[in-house]
Amino acid sequence: MKENKTPKKRLFGMMSTADIITDAVIMLILLLVAFISFIPLWHVVMSSVSDGKLLLSHKGVVWAPIGEFNLNGYKLIFRNSGVVKSYLNTILYVAGGTGLGLIMNVLAGYILSRRTRFKPLMIVFFVITTMFNGGTIPTYLVIRALGMTGTPLALIIPGATNAMFMLYMMNAYLAIDRDYEEAAAIDGAGHIQIMFQILLPQAKGMAIVTAVQTAIMKWNSWFEASIYVPTQKNLWPLQLWVKELTSNTTEFLKSSNPDYNQYLIQYAVIVIATLPLLACMPLFISKLEKGVATGGIKG
16 A cells, blocks of 8 residues: 555656646636636626616726615516516426437437448438538528427427537447447347446436536527517527617616616626526536446456
């Protein structure tokens, strides 16, 4: 045991001056990037709790609340029933799209990883779709022909997955030692058992990666809703309401007695839309770490 510990204790002592300087520079760059990324969020949060009239004439980054601490912007948002409804809609779209996408990724990745006659052709087909698409108008025509426009299905099914995620899962399956499959096949396991009981637990890390990316894309999505449900505001996701509210931030100035708290809505709604992702990020990271497959063939 003593012989194994000695190299670990001396590891940092063996670092050269150039290595130390390199690590210090990398750390400083990472801290700078983190700080620059944090500034816009801090500006929005501080602006959302500032005095609306003073904030309207302020220039530059808001490092601290301007004027008295003010939560009226948040109160105005939650008085709007459409925003609350959009929150529930977004949760539905994220859950439905992520669940459907995960199933499609798992199944398609397994099929593409099999040694079949048409495997090269299928991979070429998938790769082509990552580089080219039909465009917005043909996609809309297809969605309309399927009768999904004006319904929640138009915001759940399209975009639930993509060819890249399926190729990710294919590579994850191919990276698993085939001895697992052969042993399971000898024991009489079929494709369903091999996929869900043998391969998927070992490829869980990549499956979680695709699910997290799908959830983030669905949460931030608003363009599809503006096309497929433009007039059905009861079906709007949160991000489309964010766009709507932020684009009308100065309309209140046309009033003879303007309520300057309405200027805070654009900041408060961004905070509300971003907070769930920030709160869930630690959970995502822990799941990704737990999903890393380790182990080997035991004799």
